[in-house]
Amino acid sequence: MTVAEPLLPVVSVPILGRRPPDLAAVGRVKAWAADLFGLPDAAALIVTELRCAEAGCPDVETVIAVLGEPGRARRHKLLKPVAEVTRDDVRSLAARGTHG
Amino acid sequence: MPSTEARVPVTVLTGFLGSGKTTLLNHILTANHGKRIAVIENEFGEVGVDQDLVINAEEEIFEMNNGCICCTVRGDLIRIIGSLMKRRDKFDYILVETTGMADPGPVAQTFFVDDEVREKTALDGLVTLVDAKHVHQHWDASEVQEQIAFADVILLNKTDLVTPDELDALERKIRGMNAAAKVYRTRNSAVEMDKILNVGGFDLDRALVTDPQFLEPEYPFEWGGVYHLAAGEYRFVCGDGPDPAMNVVLLRTWADGDAGRTAVEHQSVLAFSSDEHPVEPGQQIAVGPTLHQLQLPAGGEKSFPIRVPETAWYALFTEHGPEEFGAKLVGEAGEVTPTGTHHYKPDHEHDEEVTSVGITLAGDLSEKKLNAWLSRLLQEKGTDIFRMKGVLSIKGDPNRFVFQGVHMLFDGKPDRPWKPGESRGNKLIFIGRNLNRDELTAGFRACLVG
Numbered sequence: 001m002t003v004a005e006p007l008l009p010v011v012s013v014p015i016l017g018r019r020p021p022d023l024a025a026v027g028r029v030k031a032w033a034a035d036l037f038g039l040p041d042a043a044a045l046i047v048t049e050l051r052c053a054e055a056g057c058p059d060v061e062t063v064i065a066v067l068g069e070p071g072r073a074r075r076h077k078l079l080k081p082v083a084e085v086t087r088d089d090v091r092s093l094a095a096r097g098t099h100g
Numbered sequence: 101m102p103s104t105e106a107r108v109p110v111t112v113l114t115g116f117l118g119s120g121k122t123t124l125l126n127h128i129l130t131a132n133h134g135k136r137i138a139v140i141e142n143e144f145g146e147v148g149v150d151q152d153l154v155i156n157a158e159e160e161i162f163e164m165n166n167g168c169i170c171c172t173v174r175g176d177l178i179r180i181i182g183s184l185m186k187r188r189d190k191f192d193y194i195l196v197e198t199t200g201m202a203d204p205g206p207v208a209q210t211f212f213v214d215d216e217v218r219e220k221t222a223l224d225g226l227v228t229l230v231d232a233k234h235v236h237q238h239w240d241a242s243e244v245q246e247q248i249a250f251a252d253v254i255l256l257n258k259t260d261l262v263t264p265d266e267l268d269a270l271e272r273k274i275r276g277m278n279a280a281a282k283v284y285r286t287r288n289s290a291v292e293m294d295k296i297l298n299v300g301g302f303d304l305d306r307a308l309v310t311d312p313q314f315l316e317p318e319y320p321f322e323w324g325g326v327y328h329l330a331a332g333e334y335r336f337v338c339g340d341g342p343d344p345a346m347n348v349v350l351l352r353t354w355a356d357g358d359a360g361r362t363a364v365e366h367q368s369v370l371a372f373s374s375d376e377h378p379v380e381p382g383q384q385i386a387v388g389p390t391l392h393q394l395q396l397p398a399g400g401e402k403s404f405p406i407r408v409p410e411t412a413w414y415a416l417f418t419e420h421g422p423e424e425f426g427a428k429l430v431g432e433a434g435e436v437t438p439t440g441t442h443h444y445k446p447d448h449e450h451d452e453e454v455t456s457v458g459i460t461l462a463g464d465l466s467e468k469k470l471n472a473w474l475s476r477l478l479q480e481k482g483t484d485i486f487r488m489k490g491v492l493s494i495k496g497d498p499n500r501f502v503f504q505g506v507h508m509l510f511d512g513k514p515d516r517p518w519k520p521g522e523s524r525g526n527k528l529i530f531i532g533r534n535l536n537r538d539e540l541t542a543g544f545r546a547c548l549v550g
Contacts, residue, residue, distance in 0.1 A: 021218065043183050046213055046214040047214060047215055048218075067175035082215070
């Protein structure tokens with residue numbers, strides 16, 4: 001069993017009436033991330049849209065995380081719904097390095 | 101493209117080494133149920149069936165935390181499921197076998213954490229095998245507690261190696277921890293497929309109908325029974341048991357069976373909250389609302405005389421199950437058999453940290469208040485709450501709302517509409533450790549509208 005380094009803080013709190021995920025958008029973001037982060041395939045990715053009920057939190061954020069050994073794992077948050085994430089957004093994450 | 105295919109049901113199989121997991125896995129793979137199952141297994145080379153959809157997993161735990169919320173997932177499972185989905189037409193079912201020491205939390209959370217996995221799979225049930233003979237040796241291990249707490253189905257296996265009384269006691273202990281799971285007794289892991297596959301563990305209608313005791317309030321006594329006694333002398337006889345003392349109350353009642361017992365249940369609860377009166381062997385147990393603390397020093401049979409003033413029905417309530425002491429009521433003609441006996445859900449499982457709290461409340465909830473309460477609850481207690489399931493009535497929503505959660509991860513969706521004439525209400529269950537029933541109930545109640 002390997003334990004990877006912890007990923008970025010992710011707030012995952014319940015919001016009732018949550019809509020089903022936009023699979024087309026999720027698939028798109030995964031494909032861009034696989035390409036721009038240089039991953040062999042999208043299977044090592046987690047993409048999820050979260051709604052945060054904490055004060056000071058944006059309403060919706062998209063989390064993109066790459067699984068992997070320490071050094072390869074990365075995690076990012078974009079403060080927008082997954083449907084609004086663009087390829088350029090993902091490219092800017094790739095430039096940012098493993099966190100942020 | 102959004103998938104219009106049905107979600108793949110997933111069963112997760114846990115259980116300590118030696119509990120019979122491999123045998124069960126082989127049953128599942130060889131039984132003629134017509135399902136094509138993709139198996140993700142952890143213990144190498146043990147599955148004796150040639151299957152091209154058997155995938156070996158290497159457990160990879162990923163932790164996602166920010167101090168408030170901590171969520172761990174199985175990274176390897178995310179990858180494997182991603183790859184499997186490319187061969188979606190080749191299987192109808194996924195079975196994940198975990199290692200003996202697995203904490204089921206990360207496995208279950210894995211199916212909630214990625215949006216695609218959440219949409220394409222449907223976690224059907226967590227099945228836990230328990231070796232009825234040997235589980236006591238590991239009972240305190242947190243993995244054992246969690247495997248029982250997380251389960252939708254618990255198989256008490258190797259029943260041929262223990263006595264019926266031991267089995268009854270084990271099952272009661274387990275139900276005290278997890279009131280929502282279905283418990284089955286098995287030998288050699290033999291069980292019908294429909295009890296472990298397609299169990300609807302995450303289908304709340306099915307899940308919440310599981311155990312009539314599920315929403316039973318907790319009583320301070322574990323057993324009650326009714327005796328029809330002619331006036332005269334009797335003895336309550338006890339052998340050695342798990343405690344050096346046991347509280348009992350003996351009350352006059354006015355009916356036989358369950359009716360006679362339930363008629364005086366409330367009186368008994370009151371008596372059990374009064375002061376204990378220690379009673380040595382040889383001393384009387386009196387009829388009436390006195391809490392007798394029977395002293396039971398080890399070393400053989402202990403006898404407590406009872407003088408019955410008049411012929412009537414009498415209800416006896418005992419702190420522990422009488423079978424734990426081999427206890428019985430004996431009259432001049434021999435042992436007297438009780439009617440209307442009932443084992444209550446115990447509230448005194450101090451050695452069990454894991455418990456279930458079930459809440460039922462009529463009325464509608466304010467969505468805003470509920471969100472705020474749940475968020476706070478999960479942030480503060482998320483690691484202690486293993487699973488939550490519920491059916492809720494939200495004000496203004498014509499549909500029932502069903503939800504389920506694993507630790508801080510939460511998935512809810514609208515269910516069928518409330519039917520005309522159906523009374524709108526809420527049912528939820530929390531399974532976890534250090535749960536405060538009063539706090540949870542008060543917090544939930546405060547979310548009701550007006």
